[in-house]
Amino acid sequence: MTLMYLIGAFLAGILFQRTMAALAIMFSFKNRVLYTMENEVIAFALQVYSRLIMSLETGYITMRATGVSEETIKRIKNEDEHDLQTWKREVIQRFRDSYPDVYKAYLQIENWEDAMQQLTAYKNFPEESNNNESST
Numbered sequence: 001m002t003l004m005y006l007i008g009a010f011l012a013g014i015l016f017q018r019t020m021a022a023l024a025i026m027f028s029f030k031n032r033v034l035y036t037m038e039n040e041v042i043a044f045a046l047q048v049y050s051r052l053i054m055s056l057e058t059g060y061i062t063m064r065a066t067g068v069s070e071e072t073i074k075r076i077k078n079e080d081e082h083d084l085q086t087w088k089r090e091v092i093q094r095f096r097d098s099y100p101d102v103y104k105a106y107l108q109i110e111n112w113e114d115a116m117q118q119l120t121a122y123k124n125f126p127e128e129s130n131n132n133e134s135s136t
Contacts (some may be wrong), residue, residue, distance in 0.1 A: 021102045034103060039122040042115045045091050049084070056080050088112040 056077075063073050092112055099107050109115045 034100070039119055041095065042119045045095075046116070046119065049088070052084065
């Protein structure tokens with residue numbers, strides 16, 4: 001009989017969790033902590049991207065100083081640009097894949113540009129962007 005109570009409690013817990021998740025989605029109660037974390041992860045990705053750019057630019061300066069031809073540098077820049085675009089797509093895709101399923105319906109980031117727009121709004125007006133998230 002105790003096993004039946006445990007199974008019933010377990011199933012009731014699952015039902016409660018699913019109901020609360022559905023209510024959160026229906027009434028747009030996206031967690032502000034989650035929204036803040038979302039923007040901090042995006043900010044971290046931007047910092048990594050900025051450091052990658054700085055490292056690449058340092059490499060181009062070094063190549064010029066050592067006498068590498070401009071044609072070779074231009075080819076390497078094109079390859080690096082392609083790699084950076086691929087990196088940005090992968091970062092956003094992994095971000096989207098790891099986002100909590102309960103809140104994926106409210107995720108407004110499809111690509112790198114969307115993430116940068118959201119981050120800009122968050123950094124410029126953090127209180128207002130939090131209020132908008134809780135009301136959408």
